[in-house]
Amino acid sequence: MGEGMAIQMREEERGGVLLVTPLGRLDSNTSEDFGDKLFARLDGGVRRLAIDMSGLDYVSSAGLRAFLLTAKKLQDMGGRMALGGMNPSVKQVFTLAGLLSIFTVEPDAAGAVARLTDEPRP
Secondary structure, eight states: OSSSSEEEEEEEEEEEEEEEEEEEESSSSTTTHHHHHHHHHHHHOEEEEEEEEGGGEEEEHHHHHHHHHHHHHHTTOOOOEEEOOOOHHHHHHHHHOOOTSSSSEESSSSHHHHHHSSSSOO
C-alpha cells in the first residue's frame, strides 16, 4: 500500500448491480485506495459495477488508470462496468485521454445501472 489517502465512497446494491459513488478528487493520493476497494468488491463476486461519477470533482491520470485496471479485471472475469453522471470537466479528462469510447457512459447513475441490468445474463 502506498502513501495514499482513503477516498470517500458510497456503495449500494441495485438489482444485482453494485453502484459505487466516489466523492471528491480521484488523484494520485486517492486513486490507489479507490482501485483497491473496487478490486476487493470484484474479488468478492461483483460482476456488474456501475460508478456514479456525479460526486467526483476531479480525475487525474492516476484516477483514469484505476478505471482502466478495474474495467480490464472485470472484462477478464466476464463482468461489465458502466459510468454515469460525469461532470463536464471530468468528461473532458476522459475525452482528452481517448477513453470515452472505451467505457459505457450514461448521462446519470440510474442510466448506468439500467444499462447493466438490461444486459442478458450469462
